[in-house]
Amino acid sequence: MMTDNTPTLPLAKVRALFPHTRNQIYLNHASISPLSSPVQAALEHYLRERHGERIENFFPTLMEAMTRLRDRLSHLIHAEGSEQIALVSNTSHGLNLLASGLAWQPGDRILLNTLEFPANVYPFLNLQAQGVIIDWVKPRGHYLALEDFAAALQPRTRLVSVSQVQFLSGQRMPLAELSALCQQHGSYFCVDGIQGLGATNLDVQSLGIDCLVAGGHKWLMGLEGQGFAYFSPRLLQQLQQPQVGWLSVEDAWNMLDYRLQLRPDAARFELGTPNAAGIVALEAALEVFARWPMSAITQHILGLSQLLCEGLSERGFALLTPAAADERLGIVTCDSPEAEPLQQGLAAAGITTSFREGRYLRFAPHFYNSPEEIAQMFRQLDALRA
Numbered sequence: 001m002m003t004d005n006t007p008t009l010p011l012a013k014v015r016a017l018f019p020h021t022r023n024q025i026y027l028n029h030a031s032i033s034p035l036s037s038p039v040q041a042a043l044e045h046y047l048r049e050r051h052g053e054r055i056e057n058f059f060p061t062l063m064e065a066m067t068r069l070r071d072r073l074s075h076l077i078h079a080e081g082s083e084q085i086a087l088v089s090n091t092s093h094g095l096n097l098l099a100s101g102l103a104w105q106p107g108d109r110i111l112l113n114t115l116e117f118p119a120n121v122y123p124f125l126n127l128q129a130q131g132v133i134i135d136w137v138k139p140r141g142h143y144l145a146l147e148d149f150a151a152a153l154q155p156r157t158r159l160v161s162v163s164q165v166q167f168l169s170g171q172r173m174p175l176a177e178l179s180a181l182c183q184q185h186g187s188y189f190c191v192d193g194i195q196g197l198g199a200t201n202l203d204v205q206s207l208g209i210d211c212l213v214a215g216g217h218k219w220l221m222g223l224e225g226q227g228f229a230y231f232s233p234r235l236l237q238q239l240q241q242p243q244v245g246w247l248s249v250e251d252a253w254n255m256l257d258y259r260l261q262l263r264p265d266a267a268r269f270e271l272g273t274p275n276a277a278g279i280v281a282l283e284a285a286l287e288v289f290a291r292w293p294m295s296a297i298t299q300h301i302l303g304l305s306q307l308l309c310e311g312l313s314e315r316g317f318a319l320l321t322p323a324a325a326d327e328r329l330g331i332v333t334c335d336s337p338e339a340e341p342l343q344q345g346l347a348a349a350g351i352t353t354s355f356r357e358g359r360y361l362r363f364a365p366h367f368y369n370s371p372e373e374i375a376q377m378f379r380q381l382d383a384l385r386a
Contacts, residue, residue, distance in 0.1 A: 007292075008300075009367060011300075025373045028352045029221075030354065030362060033366065035221065069087065073085050077203070078202070082265075088228060090224075090225065097229055101240050102158070102240070103240060108133070109157045110135070110158065113137040117163065137152050144166070146177050158188060163191070164194075164202070168360065170321035170362075171321065188210040195218065199219045199330045213227065213229045216281075220285055220286070222284075223282070244271065247272055248262055249263065301366065309321060317335070318336070319332070339356075349380045
């Protein structure tokens with residue numbers, strides 16, 4: 001999977017940051033990721049301060065950390081600037097800012113698909129009470145075809161929302177092509193990036209993404225309860241403010257000035273006391289990713305997912321995940337009537353995978369996992385099936 005000009009990861013150095021690799025094989029990053037040693041250290045430092053060293057410095061220190069985190073996130077997704085980043089609690093929170101922030105009219109339409117994770121569905125279904133119509137792209141098996149999105153677009157389609165990588169099938173969506181369709185129809189383009197960010201590069205400007213939302217506890221390897229939302233300049237100026245808090249205004253620290261002068265940037269959606277531990281953890285996690293080129297991280301993950309695709313196919317498992325490298329990333333899922341006992345048997349051997357939707361076995365290795373771990377997993381899988 002490596003190209004001649006793609007740098008390789010120093011895998012031993014990477015793995016040294018994840019002590020759990022000494023006694024287990026973790027292949028479930030599409031659910032939740034372990035914390036690296038630098039993240040643990042950052043959290044312990046924060047807790048020592050809050051425990052008694054610098055208790056009253058909580059807010060000034062945290063405001064600086066929030067500014068740094070927005071800057072890092074802006075750099076991660078190649079945004080125009082950090083003023084387009086809002087720190088949110090999770091993916092659902094960010095998508096609800098979009099759903100509740102646009103001025104919808106009866107007859108407006110939103111295009112979704114029937115393989116999406118519910119976080120990328122329910123905020124938009126909730127708009128049906130306002131007369132918004134939801135259209136659906138149906139998969140071909142478990143594959144979402146670009147031409148089916150093109151055929152489903154309507155003159156009044158105002159928004160198309162998709163996952164960067166589908167949580168169940170692992171299909172990596174053709175974001176550039178979908179964005180081009182949206183631009184042709186004058187629709188906003190929204191991407192749920194929770195299953196892709198941290199595993200690959202993404203450029204919101206070149207891809208023409210209007211809204212990108214992601215929680216930080218999966219491939220970004222932070223804590224639960226901390227994510228972010230990006231809004232393009234053209235979308236940000238259209239978004240209404242359904243809720244406000246004391247941090248939404250320009251001069252938040254002038255606390256007896258009740259003029260409701262909202263911040264002009266996306267941080268106006270950050271209403272009040274933030275998730276301090278989550279911010280500390282996500283900033284530290286992004287610092288870890290910054291040690292190596294994202295291209296090397298992506299190629300390593302693709303190499304592992306290729307080993308999974310090949311090994312599962314050789315053993316007769318039916319894959320939901322596309323085989324082509326440009327249509328997958330870190331998630332590899334197979335259909336098997338043995339999925340539940342296999343997942344349980346692997347777990348008993350210290351190998352964590354995921355049993356999904358009553359019939360699927362899902363694997364999700366990250367950039368510190370090794371080919372040797374994949375081989376060890378297959379040896380255990382073969383023993384369970386023998």
